[in-house]
Amino acid sequence: MPDDKKARIAALIPAAGVGRRMGAGIPKQYMDIAGEPMLLQTVRALERVSRIDAIYVVVSQEDAWIDETAKAFGPRVKVLRAGGRERADTVLGGLMAANLPGDAWVLVHDAARPCVRPSEVNHLLDEVLGDSSVEGGILAVPMADTVKRTDSRRRILETVPRENLWRAATPQLFRARTLMNALQRSTEGVTDEASAVERLGLPVKAVSCRSANIKVTQPGDEIVAGLILGEKNMTIPNIRVGQGYDSHRLVEGRPLVLGGITIPFEKGLDGHSDADVLLHAITDAVLGASALGDIGTHFPPSDPRWKGADSAKLLAAVMELVRAEGWTLVNIDSTIVAERPKIGPHMKAIRESVARTLGIDMERVSVKAKTNEKMDAVGREEGMASYAVALLMKTPQG
DSSP, rough: OOTTTTTTEEEEEEEEOGGGGGOSSOGGGSEETTEEEEHHHHHHHHOOOOOOOOEEEEEOOOOSSSSHTTTTOOOEEEEEEOOOOSSSHHHHHHHHHTTTTOOEEEEEOOTTTOOOOOOHHHHHHHHHHHHHHEEEEEEEEEESSEEEETTTTEEEEEEOOOOTEEEEEEEEEHHHHHHHHHEEEEEEESSHHHHHTTTTTTEEEEEETTTTTTOOOTTTTTHHHHHHHHHHHHHOOEEEEEEEEEHHHHEEOEEEEEEEEEOOOSSSOOOOOOOHHHHHHHHHHHHHHHTTTOOHHHHHHTTTGTTOHHHHHHHHHHHHHHTTOOEEEEEEEHHHHHHHHHHGGGHHHHHHHHHHHHTSGGEEEEEEOOOOOEEEOHHHTEEEEEEEEEEEOOOOOO
16 A cells, blocks of 8 residues: 555545536535435445545535534535535535645536446545556546447447546546646546546546445435445344244143133143143243243242243243333244144134244244154153244334
8 A cells, every 4th residue: 555644635526516417406516315415425425434534525505405414424524615516616616715735636526426336436546546657546447338420410430449538537546736736737538537537637547436436416326326326324123033842741621722812622731821732842942032031930830820821922921021121022933733633724813923922923923833753752642832933124223
């Protein structure tokens, strides 16, 4: 990396235009992009480049929106009301108002390019400051599409070789004195800073950047920029998975309760509560995903209060606790393992009951039934078991 500790580096953002092609009713730089004014997104992209000493936002004298947006600017950012009729006039006015030393480096960046990455800006600085053969440089996108040249009636005359063709982007980097001299000669027909410097016969370097460094120009561009920025800044939800397991013996003289539904059978499950093996597994899965212990911690079998308790009420109480911690239950997947009775005829009622207890749609509750193929205690019809997996989600605040 070149030694630029002695080189003062400033950024200048011309933001005096109105962007009529967008048809937004306000200057396009103040349009909402990914939840914030586009100009603020652009400024923040440059604020993340620590090598930039100062950032100047150049607006028109009549700008009525900048004061509110500027409240979110950091201490390195200064607003200059020095904008002109054309972009080149605004850049020249900003340079004069900023009164930078002639040898300072100036990064001129479009207000309508909020998607530039700090790494791209640093790459441009490295390439230009480390190359004594050039007077400046620009970020640019290598031409990937086939290029056609047409006549005035849009009839194709030829296919232009795209080798060594670039689409100019920003920032564009030059010494303050070089840029000032280039723009003071003439701003007519100058579409970017490089074109002005090129007229002086000085070498300018193209430095590759992502095609995602787009300029918001026409309706629809703001949607693309929002998607790019949304991907970069999106809030990732906190997702947790929990698993639960339970088993109980089958005994005579007890009702068989599964998922809160009483199922006709000659035996029932033995336990301190109603021994609903399915709801116990689901309860442990939910508690496990939220790291809030297990069913025995909250409802110990040694406590007489839970003698014969309705497991659906216990699960509902756990759901209140989990929601109080900010968790949302996404879905449940569960399995009942039993030789008899047949669970299939009761499956819809069980799913409806479980969903009601959990407070979610039945489509988010899966209950499956399996036998154990006559193996072990469950296979010998000595008991039943159940497994469950719960997915919880918590969206970070702010």
